[in-house]
Amino acid sequence: MQQEAFANTEDFGGPDIVAVPGRLARPGRDAPYASYELARAFDEMFAADGAVRPPYAALDSRLSTLSLEELSRRQQACEQSFLHQGITFTVYNDNRATERIIPTDLLPRIITAAEWARLEAGLTQRIVALNMFLRDIYGDGRVLKDGVVPRAMIFGSKHYRREMRGLPVPHGAYVNICGSDLIRNESGAFVVLEDNLRVPSGVSYMLANRDVARRAFPAVFRSMNVRPIEQYPLELLATLRSLAPFHEDVSIAVLTPGVFNSAYFEHAFLARQMGVELVEGRDLLINDNVVYTRTTSGLKRIDVIYRRIDDDFVDPLIFREDSALGVPGLFNAYRAGNVMIANALGTGVADDKAVYAYVPRLIRYYLSEEPILDNVETFLCREEKSLNHVLANLDKLVVKAVGESGGYGMLVGPHASQTEREEFAAKVKADPDNYIAQPTIQLSTAPTFVGKGVEARHVDLRPFILHGAETKIVPGALTRVALKRGSLVVNSSQGGGSKDTWVLSQ
Amino acid sequence: MFYSIRHVNLFRYSAPVRESVMELRMQPRSEGPQTLRSFQISTNPRAQLYAYTDHLGNAVYHFNLLREHEELRIEAQAVVEIGAFPELPEKLDALEWGRYNSYNLHDDHYDMLGHSKFARPSPELLSFMTIADLEKPAGDPLTALRHLQRTIYDSFEYKSGVTEVHSPIEVALEQRLGVCQDFAHIMIAIARGWGIPTRYVSGYLHHKGSRDRSRADATHAWVESYLPSLGWVGFDPTNNIAPRERHIRAAVGRDYADVPPTRGTYKGGADSELSIAVSLEPTAAPVRHEDFLKVARPMSATPPTPSMPERLYLQQQQQQQQQQQQQQ
Numbered sequence: 001m002q003q004e005a006f007a008n009t010e011d012f013g014g015p016d017i018v019a020v021p022g023r024l025a026r027p028g029r030d031a032p033y034a035s036y037e038l039a040r041a042f043d044e045m046f047a048a049d050g051a052v053r054p055p056y057a058a059l060d061s062r063l064s065t066l067s068l069e070e071l072s073r074r075q076q077a078c079e080q081s082f083l084h085q086g087i088t089f090t091v092y093n094d095n096r097a098t099e100r101i102i103p104t105d106l107l108p109r110i111i112t113a114a115e116w117a118r119l120e121a122g123l124t125q126r127i128v129a130l131n132m133f134l135r136d137i138y139g140d141g142r143v144l145k146d147g148v149v150p151r152a153m154i155f156g157s158k159h160y161r162r163e164m165r166g167l168p169v170p171h172g173a174y175v176n177i178c179g180s181d182l183i184r185n186e187s188g189a190f191v192v193l194e195d196n197l198r199v200p201s202g203v204s205y206m207l208a209n210r211d212v213a214r215r216a217f218p219a220v221f222r223s224m225n226v227r228p229i230e231q232y233p234l235e236l237l238a239t240l241r242s243l244a245p246f247h248e249d250v251s252i253a254v255l256t257p258g259v260f261n262s263a264y265f266e267h268a269f270l271a272r273q274m275g276v277e278l279v280e281g282r283d284l285l286i287n288d289n290v291v292y293t294r295t296t297s298g299l300k301r302i303d304v305i306y307r308r309i310d311d312d313f314v315d316p317l318i319f320r321e322d323s324a325l326g327v328p329g330l331f332n333a334y335r336a337g338n339v340m341i342a343n344a345l346g347t348g349v350a351d352d353k354a355v356y357a358y359v360p361r362l363i364r365y366y367l368s369e370e371p372i373l374d375n376v377e378t379f380l381c382r383e384e385k386s387l388n389h390v391l392a393n394l395d396k397l398v399v400k401a402v403g404e405s406g407g408y409g410m411l412v413g414p415h416a417s418q419t420e421r422e423e424f425a426a427k428v429k430a431d432p433d434n435y436i437a438q439p440t441i442q443l444s445t446a447p448t449f450v451g452k453g454v455e456a457r458h459v460d461l462r463p464f465i466l467h468g469a470e471t472k473i474v475p476g477a478l479t480r481v482a483l484k485r486g487s488l489v490v491n492s493s494q495g496g497g498s499k500d501t502w503v504l505s506q
Numbered sequence: 507m508f509y510s511i512r513h514v515n516l517f518r519y520s521a522p523v524r525e526s527v528m529e530l531r532m533q534p535r536s537e538g539p540q541t542l543r544s545f546q547i548s549t550n551p552r553a554q555l556y557a558y559t560d561h562l563g564n565a566v567y568h569f570n571l572l573r574e575h576e577e578l579r580i581e582a583q584a585v586v587e588i589g590a591f592p593e594l595p596e597k598l599d600a601l602e603w604g605r606y607n608s609y610n611l612h613d614d615h616y617d618m619l620g621h622s623k624f625a626r627p628s629p630e631l632l633s634f635m636t637i638a639d640l641e642k643p644a645g646d647p648l649t650a651l652r653h654l655q656r657t658i659y660d661s662f663e664y665k666s667g668v669t670e671v672h673s674p675i676e677v678a679l680e681q682r683l684g685v686c687q688d689f690a691h692i693m694i695a696i697a698r699g700w701g702i703p704t705r706y707v708s709g710y711l712h713h714k715g716s717r718d719r720s721r722a723d724a725t726h727a728w729v730e731s732y733l734p735s736l737g738w739v740g741f742d743p744t745n746n747i748a749p750r751e752r753h754i755r756a757a758v759g760r761d762y763a764d765v766p767p768t769r770g771t772y773k774g775g776a777d778s779e780l781s782i783a784v785s786l787e788p789t790a791a792p793v794r795h796e797d798f799l800k801v802a803r804p805m806s807a808t809p810p811t812p813s814m815p816e817r818l819y820l821q822q823q824q825q826q827q828q829q830q831q832q833q834q
Contacts, residue, residue, distance in 0.1 A: 147608070152620070162617070257823035257826045313826065325826075328771040336558075
């Protein structure tokens with residue numbers, strides 16, 4: 001069905017893509033960029049003077065030969081493809097039907113080899129330091145004794161798991177799967193916005209987007225030496241296997257909350273791609289401190305669990321006793337080393353938004369290196385000076401609760417009403433330790449097809465980092481797009497979409 | 507001297523249940539003046555027991571029972587020797603407050619300073635502190651804690667049945683009634699508010715005469731506060747006494763939630779009923795208990811919880827945030 005939709009758009013026989021670097025497309029005047037606005041933000045495709053940046057030259061050439069009708073057809077084909085594959089996402093706090101397809105944009109976002117090399121080095125450095133930090137705070141606590149990070153911040157964190165103290169994890173790797181959020185700031189540099197160390201999701205959209213963009217622009221794709229990402233599921237499998245090195249035939253399962261979870265599509269997708277079991281908590285049971293899954297032919301032992309449920313819910317015996325999703329006794333089997341869990345429990349303490357502010361210091365502390373990737377400037381409300389600054393500048397800042405994710409519990413100062421700001425200020429004053437603030441950042445913009453042409457929309461970048469016996473980053477990422485003009489909110493739960501990310505090999 | 511302790515938990519289910527999983531914190535600790543001389547634990551139906559030491563140094567046993575059962579009996583027997591306790595001074599010097607610094611305090615102390623599930627400030631607690639003039643500690647830390655112990659003892663009446671195992675301290679604070687667990691949590695919350703690392707102790711009390719308010723033949727709870735020049739020092743706000751030779755320590759934690767003697771789950775739609783029997787006798791040397799089990803009202807054990815209903819199951823599936831929607 002999808003192939004048919006694309007069949008008449010194939011440009012195999014078309015002219016070779018001729019890249020003309022530096023062609024002036026005059027965004028804002030020429031089709032299809034007639035309403036393309038270059039503003040304060042860094043634009044991925046156009047330099048400030050309107051010249052097309054070299055990596056986008058081939059795409060630009062192709063776009064200039066396609067009619068809007070043709071682009072629309074290809075865009076619809078992309079959406080059809082997502083719909084047919086069931087690539088959906090659930091939006092909460094919405095009384096209407098909650099299952100939606102992720103809007104996808106057919107225009108790829110391009111990252112050069114040099115940019116990627118820097119990202120790869122920076123992300124590797126970061127995940128190594130964060131894992132050392134986790135091993136430290138669940139072990140000797142050297143970083144606390146040395147006063148680099150305040151103890152109250154760790155022990156007061158709702159994601160700190162005392163049960164993990166003194167418990168060894170394979171390779172010292174607590175975070176095995178990480179999905180960091182980066183943005184490109186106004187000067188064009190990538191900075192880290194958040195480290196998602198608990199149950200990061202979205203990798204299935206990265207893979208699905210590749211399918212659609214490659215079909216929408218096959219010749220451009222072929223001409224550009226885009227690095228492949230299709231191996232991600234196998235790399236994930238290898239990472240999970242490396243957690244149980246002493247087993248010859250490692251039995252792995254993906255533990256999902258269930259079909260009603262927003263990311264269930266991804267859980268099923270990854271399990272299928274890896275060829276491993278997809279299980280819910282109720283499919284598992286513990287006997288004599290070993291984890292089994294119930295199968296039609298009896299119990300089958302599980303050695304490694306890639307869990308997609310939060311720490312709190314993993315084991316009702318140890319954590320939230322009202323958890324219906326977890327497996328009673330799982331943590332003790334884990335403690336005994338009879339099963340490995342990825343990510344390890346208690347990683348959330350390191351992606352707390354307050355700890356985030358300390359990551360550059362942690363890199364220097366553990367690795368004696370300067371951070372390759374910068375953080376976004378962050379004000380910790382627990383520090384009185386910062387708190388006063390934050391309260392005085394609420395209209396300019398984004399304020400976030402430290403333990404939350406997904407745009408919950410936050411205030412976007414410039415877009416909030418006076419009342420909203422006052423209400424939020426009261427919350428911050430009541431519990432300053434729980435809040436941080438950052439300046440509103442102009443996320444970079446990338447060309448996005450909007451029906452009547454190609455316009456600039458804000459984007460971020462989420463690469464996926466695997467860390468077991470070694471660190472691996474598949475050369476790709478999920479680029480999320482704020483589809484509303486001017487909007488900085490890329491969250492899929494709040495009307496964001498996504499697009500393919502092409503990492504060039506040279 | 508020696509004490510012989512027998513502690514039985516009997517769970518009865520209204521219909522057969524299966525896949526019971528349990529964790530037990532019933533083994534007396536062996537440290538300081540208290541030495542564990544012998545310990546046995548058994549279950550009926552029989553189960554393979556596993557054990558580990560948690561990060562607080564408590565011995566934890568755990569087991570599972572796959573097959574159907576209508577009753578589960580857990581019996582622990584221990585012989586404990588209690589040696590001489592060091593004499594506590596009348597008071598400490600006022601400089602003791604200054605010793606709460608990073609030279610003297612370690613991670614384990616800091617962890618006993620924060621809020622925990624049952625020991626946290628609330629308007630009810632603050633109002634009690636105002637009325638009882640406990641907003642600021644009076645005198646050196648030892649004197650202040652003794653005064654706090656006495657104030658709780660004087661302000662609350664011991665009454666079982668008003669609060670439950672899972673009651674927040676507000677219930678006791680509103681009615682000025684409660685049991686050892688409530689008094690311990692109140693004392694912990696106030697002492698931590700003063701900056702004194704304070705922890706919960708679950709254990710047993712050998713009763714002597716009628717002066718003790720807590721019930722004989724039951725588990726007991728009190729607190730320990732950290733004094734830099736003395737170490738962890740016990741306080742029993744239920745009986746207004748300093749825990750010494752009669753108090754047998756089983757487990758320590760931030761509050762009750764860290765150290766219930768039994769904690770478990772099972773599958774099946776049945777209700778459970780828990781009976782607890784404790785007997786505690788001084789003994790010249792380790793002895794065997796005869797069948798003199800005295801059954802007391804369950805006071806400080808968590809009954810196992812049945813599996814959650816489907817509605818909750820669906821709701822929780824949706825709550826898992828998946829770090830999907832991070833936002834700038």
